[in-house]
Amino acid sequence: MSASGSGNLLSSAVEGLVTQGWVCLEGFLREEEARALAAESLDAYESGDFRQAGVGRGAEITVRQDIRRDQVLWLEEAAAGPATRAYLARLEELRVAINRELFLGLFEFEGHFAVYPSGGFYKAHLDRHRGTADRVVTAILYLNDGWLPEHGGRLKIWTTPGEQEGPFELIEPRLGSLVVFLAGDFWHEVEVAHENRMSVTGWFRVRS
Numbered sequence: 410m411s412a413s414g415s416g417n418l419l420s421s422a423v424e425g426l427v428t429q430g431w432v433c434l435e436g437f438l439r440e441e442e443a444r445a446l447a448a449e450s451l452d453a454y455e456s457g458d459f460r461q462a463g464v465g466r467g468a469e470i471t472v473r474q475d476i477r478r479d480q481v482l483w484l485e486e487a488a489a490g491p492a493t494r495a496y497l498a499r500l501e502e503l504r505v506a507i508n509r510e511l512f513l514g515l516f517e518f519e520g521h522f523a524v525y526p527s528g529g530f531y532k533a534h535l536d537r538h539r540g541t542a543d544r545v546v547t548a549i550l551y552l553n554d555g556w557l558p559e560h561g562g563r564l565k566i567w568t569t570p571g572e573q574e575g576p577f578e579l580i581e582p583r584l585g586s587l588v589v590f591l592a593g594d595f596w597h598e599v600e601v602a603h604e605n606r607m608s609v610t611g612w613f614r615v616r617s
């Protein structure tokens with residue numbers, strides 16, 4: 410993709426945040442970029458580097474398989490493969506673009522690979538931990554080539570800020586699609602997946 414093409418995608422992401430607080434962009438990564446990232450995630454998963462995801466924060470993190478059933482591997486720049494580093498660089502451009510338009514003062518990204526094995530899900534939640542406000546913007550990139558409707562695993566996002574009812578969107582976790590939203594505003598859940606469902610999920614944070 411040309412530089413202006415990827416610049417347009419960044420502008421669309423920012424515009425989506427400004428106008429409705431959330432946005433889904435298909436083809437945020439080119440297929441070959443997304444496939445390379447998926448391969449790095451799968452490699453680590455098959456090497457046993459992922460851990461059962463928890464709920465909560467810090468010393469209060471607990472595994473709650475009634476709430477979420479995915480496995481995660483936190484991203485570390487130093488240990489990351491080339492495709493992961495390239496994606497982190499893309500997110501850095503997005504962070505700067507968001508700050509330029511929205512003055513959010515986002516200062517870093519923290520994120521993880523996630524795999525929802527068949528039967529995996531994540532019940533409705535907000536991405537902000539109780540009593541904290543440091544996670545401001547959520548960004549989820551999907552890594553599933555050839556995902557079909559019968560594989561389930563859609564993201565359901567309620568589109569009225571603060572409401573876990575009313576209108577919603579259902580988003581299939583297709584290769585290269587990016588979803589961005591204001592972390593404290595939009596209730597969302599992951600429907601049961603019937604195939605391994607892969608993604609990179611993370612948050613742009615302000616200093617806490």
Ligand SMILES: O=C(O)CCC(=O)C(=O)O
Pocket residue numbers: 523531536549563564597598599608610
């Ligand atoms: O993978 C998704 O579609 C959403 C994941 C999610 O909500 C989370 O990890 O907080």
Ligand SMILES: [Fe+2]
Pocket residue numbers: 534535536597
């Ligand atoms: Fe979430």
